[in-house]
Amino acid sequence: MGQIITIDPVTRIEGHLRIEVEVENGIVKDAWSSGQMFRGIEIILQGRDPRDAPLFVQRSCGVCTYVHYLSSVEAIEDAVGIKIPDNARIIRNLLHGAQFQHDHIVHFYHLHALDWVDVVNALKADPKATATLADNVSNAPWGGASYFKRVQERVKSFVDSGQLGPFANAYWGHPAYKLSPEADLMAVSHYIEALRVQARAAKLHAIFGAKNPHLQSLVAGGVTCAADLKPDRVAEFKYLWKETQEFVKNVYIPDVLAVASFYKDWGAIGGTSNYLAYGDFPQTGEGSSSDLMPGGTIFRRKLSDVKKMDEDKITEHVARSWYEGKKDLHPYKGVTEPNYTDYDREDRYSWIKAPRYDGKSMEVGPLSRVLVAYGKGDPGVKKLVDDTLAHLSVPADVLFSTLGRTAARALETVFIGNAMETWLNELVGNLTKGDDSTYTPWEMPDKGMGRGLNDVPRGALGHWIEIDKGKIKNYQYVVPSTWNLGPRDAKGQIGPVEEALIGTPIADPKRPVEVLRTVHSFDPCIACAIHVIDPNSNEVYKVKAL
């Protein structure tokens, strides 16, 4: 056996994740992904008023704060059989679009960039040369030698203070960092600017959603912000949308391209084989058939053969997770009996279950969505992807990689961001016509079953609810990070992140920045991936004395 490297905690993610890799001759030979926390929201929901479920499950994640709220509300609407007003569909699309604008910016700059950008190296930069570089690659509204000199001084005084705060003790100076000092300085300055941009972008959520994180304006039947459908709110939304889009187009995209040009070798590292997208952003009241981002599946990277997604083929495996049994079940029939048996790479090693589609492990997320849309020939996505490939002078097969995943995230931010203007205009059109309806009244049924399937920043998200006597009988959700970060299944098939890590070159096993690059490219969000607990089987826990 090669050398085992453990990264715990994996930082710059949401939640508690442990990654282990086996390295032999400087290459990752095997990998294990493990969720390290367990909360229990699904069991807590049993017996409660179904209308409360969206508020509970929203607390699965404060990063992708909107998404569980949305899927839960849609699951209830599906169970009850109601159609929401057009304005409610539009406002939900706008809020969901805003989630993408915010989330992807934060991911690139604050959770991922430091895997590619050496903050300390930025101190060696010539600010004049940085200004020239920035003028060539970026359309940022700020810049110039004096600006970059001040950023550099600010970082220097920070480093000199001896209190390095969030930048302390990282992999600075690692040979895997390839940017010039000037490119590093440009990226560090955009890291700082993006801290402010994200706070402004989050206001998009507050306008029709009360606040961010944890919006509070969705209910089964529609939205509650009836009094906010007025010109000043719409104008504020449009202004902030425009400001955010300008950052995405003038800074985020150019930065991704600039960084990628130094790391083209990562177009052959970190890929997986199978891709799943549920699709999202209904453009009409007809539901998923009108989705802006289409659903579909791709197997063995065959882009020319995008298949229709069939939700009946979704199951969750538990054979290598800390749960009783080895059965794989559809979420409607989901059973969860925890059985913690200590961490064992050869047996059970994670609180995360292993979702499979038609028995296969599938990557979900921006890359899957972009590949499905590209494979289906969507002209908007195709142009964005082809232009990017041409800009970097690389062929389409580099998309199946860590670099492709990071680029796809940026490209869909533009694509979805562009669509937001259309939706905003539709909303204004409806209001101008005098249609200000936001809610369809409904009665709680005695019995019902429904699901909400969405494609959210991190990938395919599904919530399944069963209502009995007006209360929640069963509630299950299968989330993007369960798909991506899940462990092996009964057949020994590895999960997507595990697959992506195999083959990665490791320069220094004590400083495995290369592992973080691929893990972070999935934007792990772990708290919601490990949310189930069964109080009936507590006695089977074995807690090893530490």
Next chain:
Amino acid sequence: MQNEKEKNRQEFYERLEEKGISRRDFVKFCTFLTATMGLSATYVGQVVDVFAAPAQRPPVIWLHFAECTGCSEAALRTMYPWIDEVLLDIISMEYHETIMAAAGHQAEDNLHAAMSKYKDKYLCVVEGSIPTKFDGAYGKVAGRTFLEIGREVTKHAMATICMGSCATYGGPQAAKPNPGGYKGVSAALGIKTINIPGCPPNPINLIGTIVNYLLMGKLPALDSNGRPLFAYANTIHDKCPRRSHFENGEFVTEFGSEEAKMGFCLYEMGCKGPETYNNCPIVKFNDGTSWPIEAGHPCIGCSEPDFWDEMSPFFETL
């Protein structure tokens, strides 16, 4: 000394202006923060100084236990001072899993180095609750349980601040039947904490607490639930802009209705404002953009003890 202070202040204003924030806006914010903290206007100058020329950057160790990271995200939304000012100029964030560059054992090293370098002098901020069943085995970082980490880090903290309702009261994972035995930090560890509940809390209430400490060298006055009185002395209902509709008997009884469009009182939709202590109607969220009642949704009582059980069903009248 005075000149030094004035010089720092001038430099600070110059930096702000480069960022497109006028001196006037900044002082306006400080006035707002001073008022939020319940201090008289004579303190405005001193609050300005806290941001312009901090005498020191107090070390902060931020722990993530059973949570959703919404409280960290809320803190990242602070706009005056901007979050980059908080992180680079005001405090020294020694350990924070969501933003720190280091990972794995290098991250662990940061935690231990900070605890030893700043023994008894760091602020510990906790986000998330602690599972107590099975010796805490439901949650681990680097192979150690939240329970062990919490005991160790809070022991030599100058103060422990619970950021959010999970750290304060246990959060949704502590709702019935609370299968993991989740508890708030104070209850799980048996220590006194300063509590800033809310799901998530308003970042201004955290900033206000830290500014109070930087300004006066002590933490703010607290209510019986450990909540700073400057933020949690009044109910939502006391300060609600829809209060006159309540007095006039003008209620929303269905979402999307004419009454909803007119912004009538949400009491009959299940609003928990009358029993919830927080300053949401005054400070609102995201730079004063909105808050739940403004968006037509009843208050769910998220800053009250055990609100997931005590305040639900959320859409039933109190």
